[in-house]
Amino acid sequence: MILPIIKYGHPVLRAKGKEVAAADARIRELAADMLETMHAANGIGLAAQQVGAPLQLTVLDISQVEDRPSSLRLNGVKVDPAEVMPLVLINPTIRLNEEVCAGNEGCLSFPDITADIDRAVSVEVDAETLEGEKLRIEASGLLARALQHEVDHLNGILFIDRMSSVVKASLSSRLKRLQKETLKG
Numbered sequence: 001m002i003l004p005i006i007k008y009g010h011p012v013l014r015a016k017g018k019e020v021a022a023a024d025a026r027i028r029e030l031a032a033d034m035l036e037t038m039h040a041a042n043g044i045g046l047a048a049q050q051v052g053a054p055l056q057l058t059v060l061d062i063s064q065v066e067d068r069p070s071s072l073r074l075n076g077v078k079v080d081p082a083e084v085m086p087l088v089l090i091n092p093t094i095r096l097n098e099e100v101c102a103g104n105e106g107c108l109s110f111p112d113i114t115a116d117i118d119r120a121v122s123v124e125v126d127a128e129t130l131e132g133e134k135l136r137i138e139a140s141g142l143l144a145r146a147l148q149h150e151v152d153h154l155n156g157i158l159f160i161d162r163m164s165s166v167v168k169a170s171l172s173s174r175l176k177r178l179q180k181e182t183l184k185g
């Protein structure tokens, strides 16, 4: 089922996600709906907050992006990122490596708004799968950026919080308008 995507201005986007105790039927259904919703919106990531559920659950799929490469080691083994997509991650924790680069980013909760944002070039993520397995992800490139964006969502952090003050100021009237539309419902 395609779910409505919560837009900027709704307080649930600022909620820290609750840890998922077990991937029960409800969580599996939510994850399936989130995948369908993300794919229908042509997104590469979606956090549970964005469909109104403040939980430590996110989905990603970078397989359709051809012009921004990623690399991935899964549990220590180098794999083709496209072949293991989509990813459903439960209770992820992230470590950022030091090197930073700027890259363009958008967010399904901020229609038509994109900006260059500094992020770590590579990251390590520990998470659980829907099957209850532990996953160690070492990623770089677009996937590293998407992981940082999604794990931020799970902690109530939005990409506007990562923008430089100059960029954010340049978007301020559009952000105010979006916030107003969201609150009007």
Ligand code: ZN
Pocket: 106, 107, 108, 109, 149, 153
């Ligand atoms: Zn987002």
